[in-house]
Amino acid sequence: xxxxxxxxxxxxxxxxxxxxxxxxxxxxxxxxxxxxxxxxxxxxxxxxxxxxxxxxxxxxxxxxxxxxxxxxxxxxxxxxxxxxxxxxxxxxxxxxxxxxxxxxxxxxxxxxxxxxxxxxxxxxxxxxxxxxxxxxxxxxxxxxxxxxxxxxxxxxxxxxxxxxxxxxxxxxxxxxxxxxxxxxxxxxxxxxxxxxxxxxxxxxxxxxxxxxxxxxxxxxxxxxxxxxxxxxxxxxxxxxxxxxxxxxxxxxxxxxxxxxxxxxxxxxxxxxxxxxxxxxxxxxxxxxxxxxxxxxxxxxxxxxxxxxxxxxxxxxxxxxxxxxxxxxxxxxxxxxxxxxxxxxxxxxxx
Amino acid sequence: xxxxxxxxxxxxxxxxxxxxxxxxxxxxxxxxxxxxxxxxxxxxxxxxxxxxxxxxxxxxxxxxxxxxxxxxxxxxxxxxxxxxxxxxxxxxxxxxxxxxxxxxxxxxxxxxxxxxxxxxxxxxxxxxxxxxxxxxxxxxxxxxxxxxxxxxxxxxxxxxxxxxxxxxxxxxxxxxxxxxxxxxxxxxxxxxxxxxxxxxxxxxxxxxxxxxxxxxxxxxxxxxxxxxxxxxxxxxxxxxxxxxxxxxxxxxxxxxxxxxxxxxxxxxxxxxxxxxxxxxxxxxxxxxxxxxxxxxxxxxxxxxxxxxxxxxxxxxxxxxxxxxxxxxxxxxxxxxxxxxxxxxxxxxxx
Numbered sequence: 001x002x003x004x005x006x007x008x009x010x011x012x013x014x015x016x017x018x019x020x021x022x023x024x025x026x027x028x029x030x031x032x033x034x035x036x037x038x039x040x041x042x043x044x045x046x047x048x049x050x051x052x053x054x055x056x057x058x059x060x061x062x063x064x065x066x067x068x069x070x071x072x073x074x075x076x077x078x079x080x081x082x083x084x085x086x087x088x089x090x091x092x093x094x095x096x097x098x099x100x101x102x103x104x105x106x107x108x109x110x111x112x113x114x115x116x117x118x119x120x121x122x123x124x125x126x127x128x129x130x131x132x133x134x135x136x137x138x139x140x141x142x143x144x145x146x147x148x149x150x151x152x153x154x155x156x157x158x159x160x161x162x163x164x165x166x167x168x169x170x171x172x173x174x175x176x177x178x179x180x181x182x183x184x185x186x187x188x189x190x191x192x193x194x195x196x197x198x199x200x201x202x203x204x205x206x207x208x209x210x211x212x213x214x215x216x217x218x219x220x221x222x223x224x225x226x227x228x229x230x231x232x233x234x235x236x237x238x239x240x241x242x243x244x245x246x247x248x249x250x251x252x253x254x255x256x257x258x259x260x261x262x263x264x265x266x267x268x269x270x271x272x273x274x275x276x277x278x279x280x281x282x283x284x285x286x287x288x289x290x291x292x293x294x295x296x297x298x299x300x301x302x303x304x305x306x307x308x309x310x311x312x313x314x315x316x317x318x319x320x321x322x323x324x325x326x327x328x329x330x331x332x333x334x335x336x337x338x339x340x341x342x343x344x345x346x347x348x349x350x
Numbered sequence: 351x352x353x354x355x356x357x358x359x360x361x362x363x364x365x366x367x368x369x370x371x372x373x374x375x376x377x378x379x380x381x382x383x384x385x386x387x388x389x390x391x392x393x394x395x396x397x398x399x400x401x402x403x404x405x406x407x408x409x410x411x412x413x414x415x416x417x418x419x420x421x422x423x424x425x426x427x428x429x430x431x432x433x434x435x436x437x438x439x440x441x442x443x444x445x446x447x448x449x450x451x452x453x454x455x456x457x458x459x460x461x462x463x464x465x466x467x468x469x470x471x472x473x474x475x476x477x478x479x480x481x482x483x484x485x486x487x488x489x490x491x492x493x494x495x496x497x498x499x500x501x502x503x504x505x506x507x508x509x510x511x512x513x514x515x516x517x518x519x520x521x522x523x524x525x526x527x528x529x530x531x532x533x534x535x536x537x538x539x540x541x542x543x544x545x546x547x548x549x550x551x552x553x554x555x556x557x558x559x560x561x562x563x564x565x566x567x568x569x570x571x572x573x574x575x576x577x578x579x580x581x582x583x584x585x586x587x588x589x590x591x592x593x594x595x596x597x598x599x600x601x602x603x604x605x606x607x608x609x610x611x612x613x614x615x616x617x618x619x620x621x622x623x624x625x626x627x628x629x630x631x632x633x634x635x636x637x638x639x640x641x642x643x644x645x646x647x648x649x650x651x652x653x654x655x656x657x658x659x660x661x662x663x664x665x666x667x668x669x670x671x672x673x674x675x676x677x678x679x680x681x682x683x684x685x686x687x688x689x690x691x692x693x694x695x696x697x698x699x700x
Contacts, residue, residue, distance in 0.1 A: 025657040193647070193655070195545060195569040201647075201656045209657055216661045219545035219647060220570045221603025225668035228605065253571025255578065256610060263609055297543070297551075297569060303651035305543070306551045307375035307559050311566045318575035 003178045003211050005164035005171065008053050009060065011129055014067065016060045018048050021165060025206035036065035036084050043091040043098070046197070050166020051240045051276055052135050055097030058088045059128035062105040066124045074113045077120065081109055093288045094249055094317045095240040096278040101131055132168045138273040138331035139170035143179030146236070146271055146329035150176065152185040154233040157223065157261075159192045160251035161203035162238025162271065164211075172271040173236040174207065176329060181213060188214045190232060192223055194251060196296040196314065220253055227264040235261045236329075239272035246322030246339025247284025248272075252315055258324035270320075271329040279347055284319035292316045353528045353561050355514035355521065358403050359410065361479055364417065366410045368398050371515060375556035386415035386434050393441040393448070396547070400516020401590045401626055402485050405447030408438045409478035412455040416474045424463045427470070431459055443638045444599055444667045445590040446628040451481055482518045488623040488681035489520035493529030496586070496621055496679035500526065502535040504583040507573065507611075509542045510601035511553035512588025512621065514561075522621040523586040524557065526679060531563060538564045540582060542573055544601060546646040546664065570603055577614040585611045586679075589622035596672030596689025597634025598622075602665055608674035620670075621679040629697055634669035642666045 010017045016033045022045070023029045031047060033039050039061035042048055048057050065084030071077050089102045108127040112120045150156065156177060163174030170178060177187050189208055193201035201217050208215040218226060226232055235257060241249040248254075248270050261268040281287060297312040298304060306312065327336045332349055335342035360367045366383045372395070373379045381397060383389050389411035392398055398407050415434030421427050439452045458477040462470045500506065506527060513524030520528060527537050539558055543551035551567050558565040568576060576582060585607060591599040598604075598620050611618040631637060647662040648654060656662065677686045682699055685692035 026654060192571075193545065195543065195571055198655050205660045206657045209660060214661075216663060217647060217656050218663060219602070221542075221545050221601075221606065222663065222665065222668075224606030224609055225602060225665065226663075228668075251571075252569070252575065256571065256574030256606065259574055259613055260606060260609060263613070297567060300650040300655070301653035303653050304376060305548050305650070306567050307556045310555045310559055311564075313566060313568060313572065313576075315572065315575065318572075318578075 001182055003182055005169050005178065005211060006207065007169060008165050009048055009057055009168060011060055011132065016057070016064060018042055018057070019165070020047050021049060021203060022047060025202045033064065035068060036061040036088065039064060040087050040091050043088070049199070050161065051095035051097040051238065052167040052172065052273055053165070054092060054095055055101035055275060056132050056135055056168045058098050059101040059105055059131040061088045062102060063125045063128040066109070066121045074117065077117055078109060078113070081106065092290055094290045097275045100275045104131065135168035135273065136170055139167050139172060139175040141331040142172060142271055142273065142329050143170060143175040145334055146176035146269065147180035147183050147185070149267070149269060149327070149329070149334070150180040150185055150187060150234060154185070155188045155190060155231055157190040157192065157232045157235045157257070158204060159200060159237050159254050159257050160194045161199040163204055163207045165203045165207055166238060172238040172273065174204065176236055176271050177213060178211065188216070190226060191215055191217050192220050192253065192257065193217055194253060195220055199251070223257055224260045227260055227266060232266055234267050234269065236269045236271055239270050239276050240317055241281070241287050242270070242272060242277045242328065243281040243283050243287065244279045244340060244343060245283045246325055246328065246337070246343060248320045248325060249284060249287040249289070249317045250320065252318050255318040255320045258320040262324045267326040268324055269327055269329055270325055273331050274346065277343060277347065284321065287319060289318070290316040351532055353532055355519050355528065355561060356557065357519060358515050359398060359407055359518060361410055361482065366407070366414060368392060368407070369515070370397050371399060371553060372397060375552045383414065385418060386411040386438065389414060390437050390441050393438070399549070400511065401445035401447040401588065402517040402522065402623055403515070404442060404445055405451035405625060406482050406485055406518045408448050409451040409455055409481040411438045412452060413475045413478040416459070416471045424467065427467055428459060428463070431456065442640055444640045447625045450625045454481065485518035485623065486520055489517050489522060489525040491681040492522060492621055492623065492679050493520060493525040495684055496526035496619065497529035497533055497535070499617070499619060499677070499684070500530040500535055500537060500584060504535070505538045505540060505581055507540040507542065507582045507585045507607070508554060509550065509587050509604050509607050510544045511549040513554055513557045515553050515557055516588060522588040522623065524554065526586055526621050527563060528561065538566070540576060541565055541567050542570050542603065542607065543567055544603060545570055549601070573607055574610045577610055577616060582616055584617050584619065586619045586621055589620050589626050590667055591631070591637050592620070592622060592627045592678065593631040593633050593637065594629045594690060594693060595633045596675055596678065596687070596693060598670045598675060599634060599637040599639070599667045600670065602668050605668040605670045608670040612674045617676040618674055619677050619679055620675055623681050624696065627693060627697065634671065637669060639668070640666040
């Protein structure tokens with residue numbers, strides 16, 4: 001069987017079309033953006049989310065931005081493109097894919113600087129679409145590599161959504177599960193609901209159900225108890241940024257899940273494309289952690305769950321130390337500890 | 351300073367008045383029950399919750415039930431009382447305080463069996479009110495003992511609500527914090543929101559705010575990360591049932607919090623009255639765990655958070671092994687490992 005996953009984002013008739021993930025799982029609504037400011041807003045407010053997906057969105061955003069720059073010289077063009085790039089890069093601080101994609105688009109413009117502006121714009125559109133297709137391909141490769149770690153009948157826990165919805169398609173952590181399913185293995189997924197934004201309950205459950213994978217949603221509070229009962233054989237999560245030593249920033253709660261898996265001797269895997277690795281950062285303590293709006297904690301939908309004026313915090317990510325990670329599944333293969341060496345080897349490998 | 355906490359439940363003019371906790375923190379609504387079936391429904395649907403509070407509610411329920419039995423002989427009376435007792439005892443399976451209170455009421459009736467029925471009913475009303483006042487006193491004693499474990503300036507994490515709202519008044523885990531505050535110590539509380547029913551975000555935050563204690567609400571996913579940052583000095587939780595060896599059933603998620611505290615070397619305390627100890631149960635594996643309605647997981651208020659027809663589980667409690675518990679704070683003093691011996695000594699002590 002072959003799984004053709006849903007499309008999270010697409011470039012269509014010089015516009016960007018996104019599935020509005022804020023409305024899932026209740027409604028499947030597609031939104032079209034014609035300018036880069038709209039794309040920046042969409043990333044910031046999480047119409048689209050997931051490290052690889054926002055990388056692709058930012059690349060499309062730069063292409064849209066480039067199309068709208070009406071100047072005559074490359075210098076002027078490149079200056080205006082810088083404004084576009086900064087605006088897109090600053091939408092969310094933790095996922096390095098965003099900066100990676102923006103830098104790649106900027107490098108593309110520089111490489112083409114001696115051609116007419118219209119050709120530079122065409123090259124940028126092409127580069128963004130290349131990033132898009134490369135992401136799907138990377139996920140497919142990750143899936144093929146990672147699925148060898150899963151056995152028929154496994155119950156796999158995942159946290160947040162690292163699926164087709166978090167990428168251009170197929171997914172990172174869920175891509176491994178789709179690939180295992182394609183290989184004929186029966187996999188049952190436990191999806192942590194993942195407060196505050198409930199991406200597990202809303203997005204992971206929705207896309208697994210849509211692709212025919214058996215899924216059980218649990219609240220984040222049930223994770224340790226389900227592990228203790230021996231009901232989980234593997235944990236697979238995605239990543240927003242991986243430091244040179246393997247420390248991994250991912251959705252808030254991942255660190256706790258990794259700690260619980262470690263204690264219960266359950267293998268804990270991170271699945272992420274090479275674009276998620278930030279070799280400039282030596283360890284997790286240097287990864288900036290986004291603090292989001294308090295309302296994500298105090299309300300669910302329109303429903304207030306805390307008293308008025310109560311203090312809350314809302315860090316969107318935490319860092320899992322490399323010591324809790326059994327292996328990192330990348331599009332260049334699977335690496336294990338010592339990660340500083342194995343990740344460095346991946347980066348130099350072509 | 352002296353903290354006089356809110357009243358969760360009261361016996362008033364031969365009726366039972368409860369604060370409807372399902373409406374907190376948005377509305378403070380009191381409901382009056384005139385018959386035991388209403389009280390049974392209130393316990394089942396969590397108008398009132400918390401192991402000590404539902405023990406008191408059940409005792410009041412038996413008293414209301416006894417008032418409504420119109421028969422002539424003790425045998426007939428005791429048979430009808432048995433129906434009342436069973437109906438109340440079966441509302442929720444995990445908290446042993448419920449069975450304990452019902453058995454104590456039944457024993458009271460038996461002890462008074464040679465007196466006129468009207469006097470037996472009066473004795474039952476008195477016994478229920480004794481249970482009520484004893485619970486507040488037990489909480490006060492627990493607070494005085496437990497507060498010696500806290501230091502001025504401590505940040506204390508708690509899970510679910512083990513406060514005035516979970517008892518006849520003052521609270522178990524939060525009672526310790528109130529007592530520390532009365533002793534002049536400044537305590538800041540981190541309240542886990544505690545999905546699925548959000549008792550931390552709704553009830554703990556509400557009552558701490560009402561009593562002037564500084565509180566920060568976090569999602570359950572933030573707990574490990576906050577601990578890792580060194581922001582939590584102690585954890586205190588309540589209990590629904592404690593086995594003879596110290597294994598403790600408490601709100602789902604407690605086991606995970608205990609594991610995280612253990613790893614981060616943060617003292618983990620359980621505060622519970624003697625009525626929560628079930629010496630007939632040798633270890634936690636024998637404690638029945640209530641499975642509640644799936645809708646508590648799939649919806650928050652009227653807001654659906656999962657796709658339709660998705661599978662969920664909803665165990666209301668988990669069991670924390672005694673090995674993760676630094677000490678148990680009871681109304682007869684504080685006990686530490688080895689718990690089998692120290693708990694047995696508490697039980698024989700008068």
